[in-house]
Amino acid sequence: MPMSASFKDRLFPRIPAIQQQFQTPFHIYDEAGIRETGATLIKAFSGIPGFREFFAVKALPNREILKLMKEMGFGFDCSSIPELIQARELGAKPEDIMFTSNNTSQEEFEFAAKDGGCILNLDDISLIDKVPVFPELICFRYNPGPRRTGNVIIGNPEEAKYGVSHEQVVEAYRRAQARGAKRFGLHTMVASNELDYTYIVETARMVLEVAEEVEAALGIQFEFVNIGGGFGIPYRPEQKALDLPTMSKEITAIFDGFRARHGHAPAMYMESGRFMTGPHGALVATAINSKDTYRKYIGLDACMSSLMRPALYGSYHHIDVLGKEGVEASEVYDVVGSLCENNDKFAIQRELPPIEDGDLVVIHDSGAHGHAMGFQYNGRLRPKELMLRADGRVELIRRAETVEDYFATYNFEPSVLKP
Numbered sequence: 001m002p003m004s005a006s007f008k009d010r011l012f013p014r015i016p017a018i019q020q021q022f023q024t025p026f027h028i029y030d031e032a033g034i035r036e037t038g039a040t041l042i043k044a045f046s047g048i049p050g051f052r053e054f055f056a057v058k059a060l061p062n063r064e065i066l067k068l069m070k071e072m073g074f075g076f077d078c079s080s081i082p083e084l085i086q087a088r089e090l091g092a093k094p095e096d097i098m099f100t101s102n103n104t105s106q107e108e109f110e111f112a113a114k115d116g117g118c119i120l121n122l123d124d125i126s127l128i129d130k131v132p133v134f135p136e137l138i139c140f141r142y143n144p145g146p147r148r149t150g151n152v153i154i155g156n157p158e159e160a161k162y163g164v165s166h167e168q169v170v171e172a173y174r175r176a177q178a179r180g181a182k183r184f185g186l187h188t189m190v191a192s193n194e195l196d197y198t199y200i201v202e203t204a205r206m207v208l209e210v211a212e213e214v215e216a217a218l219g220i221q222f223e224f225v226n227i228g229g230g231f232g233i234p235y236r237p238e239q240k241a242l243d244l245p246t247m248s249k250e251i252t253a254i255f256d257g258f259r260a261r262h263g264h265a266p267a268m269y270m271e272s273g274r275f276m277t278g279p280h281g282a283l284v285a286t287a288i289n290s291k292d293t294y295r296k297y298i299g300l301d302a303c304m305s306s307l308m309r310p311a312l313y314g315s316y317h318h319i320d321v322l323g324k325e326g327v328e329a330s331e332v333y334d335v336v337g338s339l340c341e342n343n344d345k346f347a348i349q350r351e352l353p354p355i356e357d358g359d360l361v362v363i364h365d366s367g368a369h370g371h372a373m374g375f376q377y378n379g380r381l382r383p384k385e386l387m388l389r390a391d392g393r394v395e396l397i398r399r400a401e402t403v404e405d406y407f408a409t410y411n412f413e414p415s416v417l418k419p
């Protein structure tokens with residue numbers, strides 16, 4: 001099921017009043033739901049000592065959301081300078097930040113090393129010599145290549161630009177040791193929106209097998225393995241949620257097996273983004289136009305600058321029309337934005353109840369890779385973000401972009417290279 005019944009029950013009756021105060025379009029996030037998912041995750045993996053989630057900041061980089069993550073004891077998975085800045089401004093300490101970049105620049109390495117540094121997760125063996133101040137604690141991203149098949153969003157590991165290959169992994173840690181590393185982690189990220197729990201169990205097994213191999217070759221002990229993000233959420237009504245209870249039980253057993261064989265086991269880290277916030281956000285927009293040509297179209301006051309996923313991946317996002325939940329889906333619509341791109345469609349040939357101008361439309365599951373992925377192409381600006389607090393308040397947590405924001409990059413000192 002897309003959005004939870006609880007979020008829907010608390011949100012839908014409030015939407016007309018929220019619309020009056022804040023005006024569409026907006027993303028709205030559910031504090032109670034995010035906290036509940038966080039608590040579920042912690043409980044599921046409580047059998048693995050040192051378990052920790054590092055929230056993937058890119059999924060929903062709003063500071064109020066990040067504050068919730070911090071309050072739940074989570075760290076941050078950052079991959080750029082602005083993400084590092086935001087995590088540090090919220091008080092994240094070096095070991096609260098996993099810096100998982102790729103194609104990393106010298107400037108990024110220098111920034112990562114500031115303020116006591118962070119957990120540096122290197123994407124390639126060639127980067128070892130480029131790290132200006134080599135940290136004591138180092139991690140590498142492992143890419144299994146042909147050893148694993150991939151999934152739709154992230155692709156086959158063999159074709160993915162990320163990580164060190166299986167053949168390089170022992171050598172990577174050997175060279176890191178030569179540069180002074182004394183503490184070690186191992187990372188992988190091979191799934192995206194994965195709903196088959198067994199794929200994630202196999203990922204945990206894989207990363208522990210690689211850890212075992214490196215430990216045996218170099219006589220080191222890993223402090224943690226990081227299985228990455230990619231836990232899926234059901235975007236479609238007929239999809240079933242990830243079986244977290246069975247998954248965590250099987251993963252915990254794999255860690256127990258490692259501990260039984262070696263007398264120690266690394267902690268498990270993960271960096272879920274979508275699973276933490278995806279279902280706890282919705283994009284609310286108003287229907288402002290309808291047209292009937294070769295197809296029937298409903299035009300919203302939001303466009304793909306608010307939510308790129310349908311255009312980028314052909315993703316399904318469930319849609320409700322406020323007040324028409326019980327009405328028969330007797331129409332077939334393309335639900336579209338205003339961008340001059342024919343893929344600016346939130347839904348294609350979707351069965352929906354008849355929609356009139358002024359109807360409020362709720363697009364589900366916009367809580368991850370939604371607002372964050374937006375852009376300004378065609379002068380279409382990103383909408384505001386709201387939070388439905390656990391106590392029922394609705395709070396503006398980011399204003400909409402303005403025309404002044406759009407022109408802000410014209411504010412610079414003239415600079416010309418003479419002929």
Ligand SMILES: *Cc1c(COP(=O)(O)O)cnc(C)c1O
Nearest residue numbers: 056100229230231271272273274
């Ligand atoms: C995008 C990303 C994540 C989060 O992925 P989700 O699908 O949102 O869980 C985690 N780690 C890395 C390195 C990523 O690039």
